Amino acid sequence: MGILRYLGHSAFYMETEGLKALFDPFLTGNPMALADPKDFVELTAIFLTHGHGDHIGDTIEIAKKTNATVFTCNELGCYIESKGINVEAMHIGGRAKFSFGRVKLTPAWHGCPIIEDGETKYGGVACGFVVEAGGKKIYHAGDTGLTMEMQLLKEERIDIAMLPIGGYYTMDIQDAARAVKFIEPCVAIPMHYDTFPRIEANPEEFKELVGNELTEVKILKPGEELNF
Numbered sequence: 001m002g003i004l005r006y007l008g009h010s011a012f013y014m015e016t017e018g019l020k021a022l023f024d025p026f027l028t029g030n031p032m033a034l035a036d037p038k039d040f041v042e043l044t045a046i047f048l049t050h051g052h053g054d055h056i057g058d059t060i061e062i063a064k065k066t067n068a069t070v071f072t073c074n075e076l077g078c079y080i081e082s083k084g085i086n087v088e089a090m091h092i093g094g095r096a097k098f099s100f101g102r103v104k105l106t107p108a109w110h111g112c113p114i115i116e117d118g119e120t121k122y123g124g125v126a127c128g129f130v131v132e133a134g135g136k137k138i139y140h141a142g143d144t145g146l147t148m149e150m151q152l153l154k155e156e157r158i159d160i161a162m163l164p165i166g167g168y169y170t171m172d173i174q175d176a177a178r179a180v181k182f183i184e185p186c187v188a189i190p191m192h193y194d195t196f197p198r199i200e201a202n203p204e205e206f207k208e209l210v211g212n213e214l215t216e217v218k219i220l221k222p223g224e225e226l227n228f
Contacts, residue, residue, distance in 0.1 A: 002134045002228050004160060006220035008032030009195045010055060010143070012162060013040075016134030016228075019100035021045040022068075023129070023140045023162070026057030032195050034223045037061050043068035044100060049142030050112040050126035051076050054195070060085065071103055075124025079114055092127055101133035106153070108144035110170070130156055136228055138162075139185065143192065146175040150182040160228060161185035164192030165206050166199025173201055177209035180217075188217050189226065 002016030008030050012023040020043050027033045037058040043066040048059055050073075060083050063070050069086040070077070077089025088103070090096065095104035110126035128142040136159040143164060153161075161183055164170035170192055171179060180188050188210060193201040207217040218226055 002136065003225045004138070004189075004228060005225045006189070006191070006222055007035045008222035010049070010140075010162070010164065010192045011035075011057070012140070012191075014131070014133075014138065016136070017100075019044050019131075019133045021047060021131070022062065023047045024049055024055040024057065024142070025059055025062055026054045028058050030054070030057070030195065032222050037065075040066060042066060046070045047103075047129045047131065047140060048072040048076065048080070049108060049128060049140065050110060051079070051114040051123035052112070052143070053115065055143065056114075071129070073105065073112070073124045073127050075122060076112060076114065079121065079123065092125060095130075101131065103132070104130040104156075106130060106139070106141075107147055107149045108142040109147055110143040110145075130158070134228075136160065139183070141171075141179070143170045146171050146179055150179050153183045158183055158185040160187045160189065160226070162189045162191050165190040165203065166193035166195075166201045168198045170199075173206045173209060176206055180210050180212060180215050184212075184214050186215065187226070187228075188215050189220055190217070 005013040074089040081087040106128040108126040112123035114121040114123040139161040165176040190203040
């Protein structure tokens with residue numbers, strides 16, 4: 001058994017046997033977030049999809065405080081490691097086994113700059129994650145457009161997929177619904193919407209479009225949880 005708690009935007013907290021983790025912990029400055037960095041005192045991992053401020057968010061602060069390991073792409077991982085943080089700097093297509101289960105990095109069509117002190121640094125490529133823990137496979141797509149590679153995820157037999165629906169920077173509702181048909185997860189959770197005016201979207205429209213007996217759409221408000 002485990003829980004997946006929506007924290008707003010693309011941030012989630014996941015807890016299952018041997019794993020307490022955050023995905024893209026953009027909390028400070030997030031108008032949708034009900035959580036605060038100080039709420040997390042014990043963590044195993046932080047899964048970071050890319051270096052944009054609305055995803056890297058409070059990663060460094062939380063990782064330093066909790067001694068959590070940050071999982072991310074190699075180049076961004078090197079930057080995070082330079083801050084004195086434990087890192088697993090993997091790359092697209094790589095899969096590895098850890099004490100809590102397995103992690104695979106998936107393609108995400110998006111940028112990954114790091115902006116620090118007014119300067120833009122190269123951050124490698126963006127990614128998504130398939131995390132296997134507690135007997136389940138959890139897919140966090142990160143920021144991405146619709147990709148044909150998503151069809152390959154059907155063979156992974158994903159239990160829960162978190163997919164962006166806000167458009168402009170990522171998939172919109174229509175493309176996210178197509179992604180569901182590619183992946184065929186047991187459960188799909190919409191994310192990355194309504195945080196800012198440019199990404200306003202109605203998750204009920206997404207749910208209606210999916211209309212798939214194979215996939216249940218769960219719309220979570222910030223602070224709500226899914227038990228799995």
